[in-house]
Amino acid sequence: MHQSSFKNLLTRPFFPAACFLALLAIPALAQDKPYFVTYSHDLEEPGNLEIETKTNVAQPYGGNRYGATAVELEFGTRAWWTTELYLDGQATANDSTIFTGWRLENRIRPLMRDHAINPVLYIEYENTSGADKTILEFVGHDSQSDLAGPNSELRKDHQHEAELKLILSSNVHDWNISENFISEKDLGHAPWEFGYAVAASRPLRSAESGRECTFCAQKFMAGAEAYGGLGNTWSLTLRDTSHYIAPVLGWQLPKGIRLSFSPGFGLTASSLNHVYRVGLAFEFEQVGNWFKKSSEGGR
Amino acid sequence: MRKLPALFLMLASASLAIAASSTRWAHVPARDHARLNPLANQTDAIPAGKLVYSDHCLQCHKANAMGDGRNRPALRSERIRTASDGDIEWFLRQGDLGHGMPSWSGLPEAQRWQLVAYLRSIQ
Numbered sequence: 001m002h003q004s005s006f007k008n009l010l011t012r013p014f015f016p017a018a019c020f021l022a023l024l025a026i027p028a029l030a031q032d033k034p035y036f037v038t039y040s041h042d043l044e045e046p047g048n049l050e051i052e053t054k055t056n057v058a059q060p061y062g063g064n065r066y067g068a069t070a071v072e073l074e075f076g077t078r079a080w081w082t083t084e085l086y087l088d089g090q091a092t093a094n095d096s097t098i099f100t101g102w103r104l105e106n107r108i109r110p111l112m113r114d115h116a117i118n119p120v121l122y123i124e125y126e127n128t129s130g131a132d133k134t135i136l137e138f139v140g141h142d143s144q145s146d147l148a149g150p151n152s153e154l155r156k157d158h159q160h161e162a163e164l165k166l167i168l169s170s171n172v173h174d175w176n177i178s179e180n181f182i183s184e185k186d187l188g189h190a191p192w193e194f195g196y197a198v199a200a201s202r203p204l205r206s207a208e209s210g211r212e213c214t215f216c217a218q219k220f221m222a223g224a225e226a227y228g229g230l231g232n233t234w235s236l237t238l239r240d241t242s243h244y245i246a247p248v249l250g251w252q253l254p255k256g257i258r259l260s261f262s263p264g265f266g267l268t269a270s271s272l273n274h275v276y277r278v279g280l281a282f283e284f285e286q287v288g289n290w291f292k293k294s295s296e297g298g299r
Numbered sequence: 300m301r302k303l304p305a306l307f308l309m310l311a312s313a314s315l316a317i318a319a320s321s322t323r324w325a326h327v328p329a330r331d332h333a334r335l336n337p338l339a340n341q342t343d344a345i346p347a348g349k350l351v352y353s354d355h356c357l358q359c360h361k362a363n364a365m366g367d368g369r370n371r372p373a374l375r376s377e378r379i380r381t382a383s384d385g386d387i388e389w390f391l392r393q394g395d396l397g398h399g400m401p402s403w404s405g406l407p408e409a410q411r412w413q414l415v416a417y418l419r420s421i422q
Contacts, residue, residue, distance in 0.1 A: 033405075042405050045358075080396040112396045114404045174407045207409035208350050210343035218407075285358040 033176055034250025034260035036277045037137055037227040038199035040178040041118040041169035043107060044076030047288045052258075052281035056135055058272045063148030066092040068100075068133035075287075080109040090133045096151045101128030101159075107167070114171075122165035122180075130157030135275070137163075139184045140193030140232040141240045143270040160187045175202045176223075191233040199225035201248060214254060221250040225262070228271075242271040256283040324386045334385030336419075338412045348417025351410045355403065364421055370399060380422050387415045 033040045036054060044050055052072040059065040068090035077083050084105045091097040105124035131154035133147050162185050169178040182195035201223025209216050228243030230236075246264035253259060260279035266272045324332070338344040352364075356374075360366050364374040372378075379387065391411045394402030403411060 040405070043401070045401050046399050048358075078396075079394060079399050079401045109396060114393050114402045171404045174409075176405065203407055206407035207338075208347035208413055210347040210350065212350065218410075 032250075032258065032281070033178070033199070033201050034221050034223070034248045034258075034262070034279070035178070035197075035199045035201070035225050036246070036248070036260070036262050036279060038178050038180055038197040038225045039107070039120065039122065039165065039167045039169075040176050040199075041109065041120050041167060043080065043082040043109060043120075044074050046076040046079045047286040048076045048283055049287040050074040050281055050283045052279060054134065054136065054277065054279045056133070056275050056277045058133075058147070058275040060144040060148040060272055062145070064093040064095055066090055066095075066133055066147070068135070070134040070136060080112065082107045086134075086136075088128060088132050088134045090131065090151075092133075092151055098129075098131060098151055098155060100132035100134070100155070101126065103128070105163075116170055118169050120167035120169065122163070122167055124163040124165075126159060126161040126163060128159050128161075129155040130159065131155040132159075137182055137184075137195055137197065138227055138229045138242050138244070139182055139195035140191075140229050141235070141270070142193075142195075142229050142242050143240065144242070144266070144272045145270075147272070161185060162187060174206050175200055191235075193232040194230040194236075195228060196230055197225060197227035199223060199248070201250070212254075219252045221248075221252075223248050228267075240270050241268065243267040244271055244275070246275075246277070256285075257281070258283075324382055327386045327389045331385045331389040332383050334383075334388065336384040336388070336412050336415050338409065339384070339416055339419075341416075344413050344416035345420045347410075348413035348415070348420075351406070351414045352417055355406070356414070359399075364418075374418055375421055379418055384412075384415050384419075387418060388412060391415075 032042055036056075050072075052074065053069050054072060055067060055069040057065070057067045068088070071087045072084055074082060074084045084107075086103040086105070088100045088102065089098065090100055103124055103126045105122060108121045110119060110121060130146075131151045135147075164183050166181045167178065168180075169176065177200045178198065180197040182197065184193045184195070201221050203218055204220045204222060205217035208218060213219070224245065224247045226243070226245045229241040231238060231241060244264045244266055246262045248260065248262040250258060250260040258279070258281040260281075262277040264272075264275040264277065266274070359371040360374050361371075366373040388411050391403045391406075391414065393404075394400045396402065
């Protein structure tokens with residue numbers, strides 16, 4: 001990777017801001033799964049804010065190596081409703097570091113009880129450029145060639161997209177099994193595109209040990225996810241689609257910090273050979289109360 | 300005579316509270332209601348449950364488990380004392396999404412039972 005590109009990334013305003021917020025982190029642990037593409041039915045606890053960076057590093061065939069990061073601000077609006085804002089950027093070796101857009105998503109649990117299969121409805125609006133390389137999902141005939149061009153060319157393409165997902169998720173004997181059906185529509189003249197993501201994971205140990213620890217087995221979750229495109233309404237075929245399989249590992253650290261890692265392996269010619277993902281999350285408890293307290297104190 | 304309406308109000312409130320309390324657990328399926336805590340006799344279940352409580356429950360129900368006095372209820376209460384182990388574990392699994400309580404079905408089952416042991420210990 002071109003060193004100056006990474007240096008640029010580190011000097012962007014959101015990185016120091018994220019580090020500052022990390023220093024303020026107070027203990028809070030979510031039951032989040034270490035997936036990068038697949039969603040489970042876990043929502044953010046109401047009133048909590050989680051800030052997570054999801055970074056992937058890869059090199060498309062015929063293109064330069066890149067690192068792309070999505071900064072995710074996830075807020076528990078209600079116990080059954082989570083709202084998220086994503087800010088995306090990327091740095092490409094021998095090219096440039098650029099902001100590539102934003103997304104706003106909502107996840108809603110329509111059923112108030114826990115069932116064998118729990119549905120969650122996902123609605124997202126994306127305002128990104130063609131240079132976005134965060135690859136938080138694969139749909140239609142998405143291919144590694146989409147990631148290979150120079151940033152100056154890719155960013156000319158502007159995408160206003162709506163994305164709908166049906167998330168189905170189950171917890172069975174400490175395993176979580178999740179399936180996502182993805183449909184995405186460019187709000188211009190483009191067809192509906194479809195994709196999928198499936199995942200399973202479980203903690204390495206089920207019970208708490210009764211003493212504070214950082215490296216205990218119950219702090220780690222392991223599993224795997226698979227994701228890919230399913231064509232579009234103009235060409236509903238698996239030809240020229242990308243598919244990946246990726247082991248996932250999550251580590252719950254003290255002070256509300258969660259680290260996750262996933263090496264992804266491409267399964268078709270359209271897929272990247274390898275994609276390495278790293279996630280770092282901080283959870284802040286009951287942020288709504290911070291404002292209540294300050295307004296009460298101001299009276 | 301003036302005391303009669305106040306007495307009536309008190310009785311009505313008490314009846315409503317009892318009704319609400321019993322209604323909470325009346326929803327629990329009989330199979331779940333009858334379940335016993337499989338970890339109740341393990342010596343480290345209570346300290347482990349305390350850790351689970353600190354990680355997941357303390358932020359709303361507070362360190363003394365007395366809630367916030369508003370919409371985050373106290374967990375040292377008649378409602379918990381009268382519940383069976385199975386009732387509490389069922390409620391943790393289900394949550395009460397409409398009233399702000401998340402579902403903790405994503406927690407390993409052993410940790411939910413450890414939490415039940417801890418909640419029992421603080422009554």
